[in-house]
Amino acid sequence: MRQSEIASAGRAVANAMTVDVEDWFQVQAFAGTLPRDQWEILPRRVEANTDAFLEMFARAGVHATFFTLGWVADRHPALVRRIVAAGHELASHGYAHRLAHEQTPADFRDDVGRARRILEDVGGVAVAGYRAPTFSINTRNPWAFDVLADEGYTYSSSIFPIRHDLYGMPDAPRVPHRVAGGRLLEIPMTTVRLGGRNLPCAGGGYFRLLPYALFRAGLKRVNRSEGACGIFYTHPWEIDPGQPRVEAAPRMAKFRHYLNIGRTAGRIRQLLRDFAWDRVDKVFSDQIKKAVLF
Numbered sequence: 001m002r003q004s005e006i007a008s009a010g011r012a013v014a015n016a017m018t019v020d021v022e023d024w025f026q027v028q029a030f031a032g033t034l035p036r037d038q039w040e041i042l043p044r045r046v047e048a049n050t051d052a053f054l055e056m057f058a059r060a061g062v063h064a065t066f067f068t069l070g071w072v073a074d075r076h077p078a079l080v081r082r083i084v085a086a087g088h089e090l091a092s093h094g095y096a097h098r099l100a101h102e103q104t105p106a107d108f109r110d111d112v113g114r115a116r117r118i119l120e121d122v123g124g125v126a127v128a129g130y131r132a133p134t135f136s137i138n139t140r141n142p143w144a145f146d147v148l149a150d151e152g153y154t155y156s157s158s159i160f161p162i163r164h165d166l167y168g169m170p171d172a173p174r175v176p177h178r179v180a181g182g183r184l185l186e187i188p189m190t191t192v193r194l195g196g197r198n199l200p201c202a203g204g205g206y207f208r209l210l211p212y213a214l215f216r217a218g219l220k221r222v223n224r225s226e227g228a229c230g231i232f233y234t235h236p237w238e239i240d241p242g243q244p245r246v247e248a249a250p251r252m253a254k255f256r257h258y259l260n261i262g263r264t265a266g267r268i269r270q271l272l273r274d275f276a277w278d279r280v281d282k283v284f285s286d287q288i289k290k291a292v293l294f
C-alpha cells in the first residue's frame with residue numbers, strides 16, 4: 001500500500017522517517033576498537049546501503065530525511081545528489097561523528113558549520129535540520145542549541161527522552177519544543193509513556209530487539225491516543241548483514257550492533273506499509289516555521 005492509499009484508508013497521521021547516514025565503522029559502539037585513523041582504509045559500504053534505502057522508499061512512495069555526515073558527503077557526493085534528486089530532505093549529522101558533549105563549543109561550531117556548508121554545496125539545497133551523533137545533546141551541553149541556531153539550523157532532532165547508559169535525557173519534553181531562546185525547534189525521539197517512565201519507540205537497536213508487533217502497538221498508541229506524530233530512525237548499516245564483523249569489540253557492543261541485523265530491512269518494509277511517513281520538515285512544518293519566525 002502506497003502512502004496516498006494509507007491516508008485515504010484513515011491512517012493520515014504522518015510520522016517522520018529518518019536515516020542517519022554513516023558507515024559501519026563510524027558507530028559509537030566501535031569507537032574504542034576502530035580508531036579514526038583507520039577509517040580511510042576500511043571498506044566503505046555506506047553508498048550501496050543508502051542506495052538500498054532509496055530504492056525501498058521509492059517502492060513504498062515514501063520521502064524521508066537523511067541526516068548525513070559531512071565526512072560521507074565529502075567522499076560520496078553523487079550519493080548526496082541522489083538523495084536530493086529523489087525528493088528526500090537532506091539534513092546534517094555533523095561532520096566527523098564526534099559526540100557533541102565531548103566537544104568544546106568552538107569545536108562543535110566548527111563541526112556543525114563545516115557539515116552544513118559541505119552538504120549545501122554538494123546537494124544544492126538548504127540544510128535546516130541537525131541530529132547529534134548518538135543523541136549527544138543533553139544536560140551537559142545545552143549551549144549546543146545556541147550554536148546550532150547561530151550556524152543557521154532551524155531544527156534539531158537530537159534528544160532521546162529516555163534513560164540509557166550511552167545517552168538520554170529522561171526529563172526532557174516528549175514533544176517538539178523551542179530551545180535556544182526560541183530560535184530552534186527540538187524534535188525529540190518518540191517515546192511511549194508507561195508506568196511513569198518513557199519507553200523508546202523510535203527505531204534503532206530497540207526496533208531490532210523488540211517484537212515488531214510490540215513496536216507497532218507503541219507507535220499506534222502515539223498516533224491515535226496522543227494524536228502525535230512519531231519519528232523513526234535507522235542507519236544504512238542496519239540493513240547490511242554482510243558487513244565486516246568487528247570481533248575485537250566488546251561483547252555488549254557486538255550484541256547491540258549485530259542483533260537481528262538480517263531482519264531489519266524486512267521489518268522496515270512492513271513499517272512502511274503499516275504507517276504513513278514523510279520528511280521531518282514536512283511532518284513538523286508548522287512547528288518549524290513558528291520557531292523560525294520567533
